[in-house]
Amino acid sequence: MTGAMLPLLVAVPLVAAAVLVLLARRTRSTLVVLTAVLALGLAGAVATVVASADGGTLAHGVGLWPVGIAIPFAADMLTALMLTATMLLTLTCTAFAIASGFARRRYFAPLVLVLTAGVNGALLTADLFNLFVFIEVMLLPSYALFILAAPGKARLRRIAGARMYVLVNLLTSTVFLAGVAFVYGVAGTVNLAELAGAAASSDAVAVAMAICLFALSIKAAVFPVHGWLTQAYPATSPAMTAMFSGLHTKVAIYAIYRIYAVVFEGDSRFLWIGVVAFTVTMIVGVLGAVGEKSPRAILTFNMVSGIGYILMGVALFGVAGLAAGIFYLIHHMIVKASLFLSTGAIEVRYGTGSLDRLGGLARREPLIAVAFFAAALSLAGIPPFSGFVGKLGLVLASVSEGQLVAAGVMVLASLVTLMSMLKIWSNAFWGKPQAPDGSSPAPHPWPLERGAHAHHEASTVLSPVQHPEDATHHERSRISLPLALPAVFLVVVSLALGLGAEFLLGLSETAAQGLVDTSGYVEAVLNS
Known part of the structure; x- marks a missing residue:
């Protein structure tokens, strides 16, 4: 991987999206191309990690124009890790969308590719x-994916959530653009390399950049501007909730890390603001989760709490x-x-995301039950999963500071957090089934999403002449293996990162050193 190849990570998905628009009616072909492009992007992201392993930075000025005019692309270890994680999640969530039938919607593939670009x-x-x-390029297809082909009442729910999503992001983008204009007005440039250290030495630049950071904090769902996330994410389809959870807020978080570094x-003058805001974000997120009644709503509030943990790393600025x-x-x-995908599989197959309409899933769906339980333990920070390593590192860093x-x-x-996860477990997995054996599934809120496996669901609707032992067999096979595997795969990744934490910790330390000492990043961009 060289610096000149970085623009391909944007150009290839865009070109492929344009081609797939022409093939929109050929569902199988578009899904094959989509999967191939995402897999190729993941390979390129991994190659970027390898190229950045020595702490170096790849950089390229698109068009070979001088610095300040060219579009500068740069990738150090932090960028490489984020590229790898986002490509992995996009590919995994696409696999879930294919299994659930959501990917069969027209223009799904090109929209996902534009989002990826x-x-x-x-x-x-x-x-x-x-x-x-690029944030706007990322958001535009998201608006369409949010409500894509949702019928009836489901469409109304998605439109209501999408309205909140669109309004907040349009307002936030306006604020961010105003901040960028302010920065250009007081500094004469918006190139990060040329702005290196400017906010630390100029109060005017600091104020201008604070506007940008405020806008990014809204996009990241930091308290007190987190409410849009908890209203919007549960309203879209399970496939999109899972995909968006790993992309949108995380891009904003990445930008906060990069800009502050x-x-x-x-x-150090402003770090106390972050400590206060991110600590309150953790509290508000977990308390909100305890009061919710659906798995996706609980997980969304826990997502807010997790954002507080992640950004605490910036407030504890140090390696x-x-x-x-x-x-x-x-x-x-x-x-x-993984959690959104496991609960999403339940929603797709059982027709409900309400805890009071679920029960006994641990017996009927052991694979999904194991995936959810393991991911829940990881989220709560229980060893040997990756969440334990991350939270322990943050606690120790907080104490040392x-x-x-x-x-x-x-x-x-x-x-x-563990309590809120146990709430889902006790009601949905460990509780008694809410419908007697032999009954049909509840009406499905996303009926088109089961199109790819209609034959499978048809086999789970029991006829009056079936015996109880046949009912038990059919109840256990309602969630298909392709629908369950994406959540299981990500749980395995979490376990691997926990057991082999030294590997990712080493890469994370390399990324942290690049943020503490940005001279290599700045020099690479200026010389690109």
Whole structure:
């Protein structure tokens, strides 16, 4: 992998999306191309990790124009890790969408590819204005994916959630663009390399950048501007909730890490603001989760709490704190997507996401039950999963920085997180079935999503002449293996990252050192 190849991570998905628009009616062909492009992107992201392993930075100025005019692309270890995680999650969530039938909707494949191009561009760019552009490229297909082909009442629910999603993101993008304009007005550039250290030495630049960080905090769902996430994400389809959970807020979090490291150079004057905001975010997220009644709503509030953990790495600015935050960022993307996929599989096959309409799933769906339980333990920070390593690192970093209150809140929030996960487990998996054996599944809120496996669901609707032992057999086979495997795969990844934590911790420390000392990143961008 060389710097000149970085633009391909944006160009290839865009070109492929344009081609797939012409093949929109050929579902099988579009899904094959979509999967191939995503797999190729994952391979390129892994190659970027290998190229950055020595702490170096790949950079390229698109068009070979001078610095300040060219579109600068740069990838250090933090960028490479994020590219790998986002491509892995996009590919896995696409597999779930194919298994559930959601991917059969027209234009699904090109929309996902445009989304991928926007995410990759936002992670790779070293320019604030182009960050704005790529975020918008990322958001535009998301609006369509949010409500794609939802019928009846499901469509109304999605439109209501999409309205909140669109309004908040349009407002936030406007604020971010105003901040970028302010930065250009006071600094004369929006190139991150040319802005290196500017906020630490100029109050005007600091104020301008604070506007940008505020907008990114809204997109990241930091308290008190987190409410849009808890209203919007449960309203879309299970496949899209899982995909969005690993992309949208995480791109904003990445940008906060990058901007504070490069432009503010970790200025200690403002770190207390982050400690307070992120600590409260952890508390509000877990308390909100306890009061919810559906798995997706509970998981969305827990997602808010996890964002507080991740961003605490910035507030503890130092190699230990940043490394723990980056490790937890990768962990959280994987585990949260796994949880959304396991509960999404239940929603798709059982026709409901309400806890009071589920029960006994541990007996009927042992594979999904194991996947959910393992991911829940990882989210709560129970060893040997990756969540334990990430939370332990953040707690130790907080203690070493004298942030004892933050450390205590992390431990307490982990216990409450475990309680909210047990709430889902006890009601949906460990409780009694809400419908007697032999009854048909409840009406499905996303009926088109089962189209790919209609024959499978038909086999699970029991006839009056079936014997009880036949009913038990059919109840156990309702969720198909292709629908369950994406969640299981991500749980296995989390377990591997926990047992082999030294590998990801080493990469995270390399990324953290690049944030503490940004000279290599800045020099690479300026010389691109």
